[in-house]
Amino acid sequence: xxxxxxxxxxxxxxxxxxxxxxxxxxxxxxxxxxxxxxxxxxxxxxxxxxxxxxxxxxxxxxxxxxxxxxxxxxxxxxxxxxxxxxxxxxxxxxxxxxxxxxxxxxxxxxxxxxxxxxxxxxxxxxxxxxxxxxxxxxxxxxxxxxxxxxxxxxxxxxxxxxxxxxxxxxxxxxxxxxxxxxxxxxxxxxxxxxxxxxxxxxxxxxxxxxxxxxxxxxxxxxxxxxxxxxxxxxxxxxxxxxxxxxxxxxxxxxxxxxxxxxxxxxxxxxxxxxxxxxxxxxxxxxxxxxxxxxxxxxxxxxxxxxxxxxxxxxxxxxxxxxxxxxxxxxxxxxxxxxxxxxxxxxxxxxxxxxxxxxxxxxxxxxxxxxxxxxxxxxxxxxxxxxxxxxxxxxxxxxxxxxxxxxxxxxxxxxxxx
Amino acid sequence: xxxxxxxxxxxxxxxxxxxxxxxxxxxxxxxxxxxxxxxxxxxxxxxxxxxxxxxxxxxxxxxxxxxxxxxxxxxxxxxxxxxxxxxx
Numbered sequence: 098x099x100x101x102x103x104x105x106x107x108x109x110x111x112x113x114x115x116x117x118x119x120x121x122x123x124x125x126x127x128x129x130x131x132x133x134x135x136x137x138x139x140x141x142x143x144x145x146x147x148x149x150x151x152x153x154x155x156x157x158x159x160x161x162x163x164x165x166x167x168x169x170x171x172x173x174x175x176x177x178x179x180x181x182x183x184x185x186x187x188x189x190x191x192x193x194x195x196x197x198x199x200x201x202x203x204x205x206x207x208x209x210x211x212x213x214x215x216x217x218x219x220x221x222x223x224x225x226x227x228x229x230x231x232x233x234x235x236x237x238x239x240x241x242x243x244x245x246x247x248x249x250x251x252x253x254x255x256x257x258x259x260x261x262x263x264x265x266x267x268x269x270x271x272x273x274x275x276x277x278x279x280x281x282x283x284x285x286x287x288x289x290x291x292x293x294x295x296x297x298x299x300x301x302x303x304x305x306x307x308x309x310x311x312x313x314x315x316x317x318x319x320x321x322x323x324x325x326x327x328x329x330x331x332x333x334x335x336x337x338x339x340x341x342x343x344x345x346x347x348x349x350x351x352x353x354x355x356x357x358x359x360x361x362x363x364x365x366x367x368x369x370x371x372x373x374x375x376x377x378x379x380x381x382x383x384x385x386x387x388x389x390x391x392x393x394x395x396x397x398x399x400x401x402x403x404x405x406x407x408x409x410x411x412x413x414x415x416x417x418x419x420x421x422x423x424x425x426x427x428x429x430x431x432x433x434x435x436x437x438x439x440x441x442x443x444x445x446x447x448x449x450x451x452x453x454x455x456x457x458x459x460x461x462x463x464x465x466x467x468x469x470x471x472x473x474x475x476x477x478x479x480x481x482x483x484x485x486x487x488x489x490x491x492x493x494x495x496x497x498x499x500x501x502x503x504x505x506x507x508x509x510x511x512x513x514x
Numbered sequence: 515x516x517x518x519x520x521x522x523x524x525x526x527x528x529x530x531x532x533x534x535x536x537x538x539x540x541x542x543x544x545x546x547x548x549x550x551x552x553x554x555x556x557x558x559x560x561x562x563x564x565x566x567x568x569x570x571x572x573x574x575x576x577x578x579x580x581x582x583x584x585x586x587x588x589x590x591x592x593x594x595x596x597x598x599x600x601x602x
Binding site: 339340341343344349350352400401402405409442498499500501 | 528549584586
């Protein structure tokens with residue numbers, strides 16, 4: 098038994114330090130209110146305190162820390178996108194990821210695995226070459242590889258996929274990685290907490306108040322189930338609840354909510370090192386350090402504001418998994434779940450300033466938000482602190498739809514094109 | 515939500531149906547500004563609630579309207595599209 102545990106058990110005078118400070122009351126005003134204590138909201142809080150010295154901040158969370166899409170994704174991190182905006186943005190994110198564990202003094206189990214996006218047709222292979230060239234142009238390690246390279250990296254895979262959709266090649270992205278998602282929220286949360294930022298869980302935003310500032314509406318406060326707060330700046334980072342928040346301030350957006358489901362198998366011996374994605378078979382899969390296979394597919398086919406699971410999903414995903422990995426026939430699925438993905442028509446996020454002064458959005462992260470957590474925190478904290486959009490997010494504004502200037506990030510959802 | 519009722523073919527498995535988005539009234543493209551047109555094309559009624567949507571029974575090609583509660587994943591009713599119904 099570890100000595101520390103023994104001491105704790107015997108003396109009862111050394112309670113374990115909690116990860117976060119529990120605040121009994123909300124203050125009557127804050128410089129910044131962040132709605133949503135998921136990875137994105139807490140990362141913004143952390144960088145506001147660390148890089149901008151703004152610590153009079155409250156992070157409000159209706160549920161618990163990291164209980165939304167931060168804890169529901171399949172933890173894949175990559176930057177092999179298609180548009181220049183996308184590639185540069187996610188590449189910055191991957192760089193931030195790589196030394197986050199040191200930054201936090203908390204092990205995120207960041208594990209660089211390599212990432213194969215399989216191509217089953219010549220047309221798909223053409224897209225892979227295109228993505229590889231865009232990536233290389235911006236200094237991101239990506240290359241188009243042949244089927245043999247895939248087979249060498251994953252000897253257990255049936256490269257013919259049961260004969261239905263033989264693999265002809267892949268886009269290989271060496272920096273592709275996985276990390277422990279809860280720890281990301283906790284690390285950012287603890288870092289923000291230690292710098293004086295208040296995290297309030299079980300605190301629901303009921304309404305957002307605006308006043309006329311002379312040059313259009315401006316944020317003046319937030320009403321919660323634990324009382325009213327005055328503030329001039331609100332950052333909204335609530336994924337699937339974004340449309341409801343927008344309706345509180347009278348904004349409309351193209352966001353629509355579809356559930357994204359995922360599932361996990363029982364632990365098996367390590368056999369799958371890289372992350373495998375197949376757009377044609379609607380599968381992405383990686384193996385965790387514990388040996389579980391984490392699997393996801395594409396979005397549910399209709400709008401829904403709930404996190405229910407369906408048997409259809411498990412059946413179709415398992416079927417496609419078996420096409421690639423027939424030997425998994427006896428392996429059991431032990432958990433499945435869903436998150437509410439906030440989708441946009443062009444598969445790029447909606448970030449930055451809005452027509453309401455002091456109201457900042459970090460949304461539209463659909464099925465690709467986890468990997469962007471650090472860079473969203475960085476860019477949104479800059480945007481909130483200076484009231485100017487960070488240069489990396491200028492292509493992602495809400496006003497792009499009004500101007501018909503869509504970003505068109507088809508590499509956004511790895512199985513969505 | 516496993517079973518949906520097609521107004522023509524009766525109750526069927528949900529896998530036979532395709533969702534085609536919320537029912538929207540198209541403004542007259544010759545009359546509206548670019549901004550109003552963008553609002554029609556892109557913006558959606560995003561928050562949860564009971565919504566009126568286009569669905570298609572793909573096996574028979576029947577297009578119809580479904581009223582659905584997006585919070586509880588429950589279909590309230592389905593019926594064939596009629597302009598006067600849609601406008602209410």
